[in-house]
Amino acid sequence: MTPEHNAAIVTGGGSGLGEATARLLAACGAKVAIIDRNLEAAEKVAADVDGLAIELDVTDPVAAEAAIEKAAAAHGGVRILVNCAGVGVAARILGRDGPMPLDAFETVIKVNLIGTFNMMRLAAAKMASLDPLEDGSRGVIVNTASVAATDGQIGQSAYAASKGGIVSLALPAAREFARFGVRVNTIAPGIFFTPLLYNIPEEARERLAESIPYPSRLGEPSEFADAVLFAIENAYLNAEVIRLDGAIRLPPK
Template sequence: MDVKGHAAVVTGAASGLGAVTARALAAAGAKVALLDREVEGAARVAAEIGGQAFACDVVDAASAEAAVAAAAAAHGPARILVNCAGVAPAGRIVGRKGPQPLEDFRRVVEINLIGTFNLLRLVAAGAVGLEPLARGERGVLINTASIAAYDGQVGQPAYAASKAGVAGLTLPAAREFAGVGIRVVTIAPGIFATPMMLNMPQEVQDSIGATVPFPPGLGDPEDYARLVLHIIGNTMLNGEVIRLDGALRMAPK
């Protein structure tokens, strides 16, 4: 699919991978709707790229439905979705204060997995009614997992489980939507220079970056955005989880 002229929805678009991806899509000619709970941050990015920002809590059905409907009213139903909204808190299953509070685990799964599914279902519902493009394609839905889905470290049980769920969602969704020409692909990033990482002390960033075989260092969010654009343009990419990690395999701790 050629990005130019098509409506796109990006979640978690106020910062990090979402913001960079929104910029890349807009630069390629897409009409971009930026969804985030931090709507002021999303609005700043939207103003920069000529997009539209909408408040959206991805775990809330009504909030997501309203945001997707508003985006469709502004740009038409989206053919492109990039799910970047997520959280990555650390916490052992049993820590010094006892077992991890169940609500902490539930919150991570709700945002990372259920939030991903929430937007997937809503954008797909709009895309199925669109006219098919070349090769019968109607849309591309791109989710964000993590290499933690495969290499989850101590202290990452909720994060790793939620991202493994996103990875596991990929193939059944792709198979379901194959008949209507909608592709589903997931990116599993390694360690990227997002606000969460950049807020760490420089020596910590350097230490973490040194674990990446090649290229060493934190990943550039632009590389994530470039992969998004390639997935959209390459019709044969479907039902796959793509690691984007510089050959990193994380140690247990």
């Protein structure tokens, strides 16, 4: 499927990986709705790409359905969904102050995993009702996992569990949506230069870069966006999880 002339939604599109993806899809001719909890950030990206900004908590089922309807009303039936919205928390299961607070674990699972599932189920329902394109396809969904899904470090239990769930969603969702002509793929990025790393001292960032075999640098959001575009355009790519990590395998800590 080509992004050109098709309606797309990018969650977490106000910054980082989502922003880069929204900008690339728009440059390829897609009509993009940028969804983010930070409306100001979403509006800034939308203004640059002639898109639509929508403020949303992706875990809210009612608001999420309304957001998809709003995107469709502005751009036509949504055929592309890219889920980039996510959060992280660094905490040991058993820390110095005792067990990890359950609500901290729950928040990460809710936003990363349940939020991804929520948007996927609602978007897929809309895609299934669209007329098929010439190749029989109706839509494509790209989710964002992480190398932490398989290489989870100490202190990453919540994040790793949430991303592992996203990895596990790819195959059953792709199998279920096959009869509708909707594909599902997942990108699992390694260490990327995103807002999460902006506040880390440069020396610490350099150490992170040195730990990556090749190329020995942090990933660029534009490279993530390129992988998303590949997952959208390659019609035979389905149910796949693509590691995008410079060959890194995360150590225990």
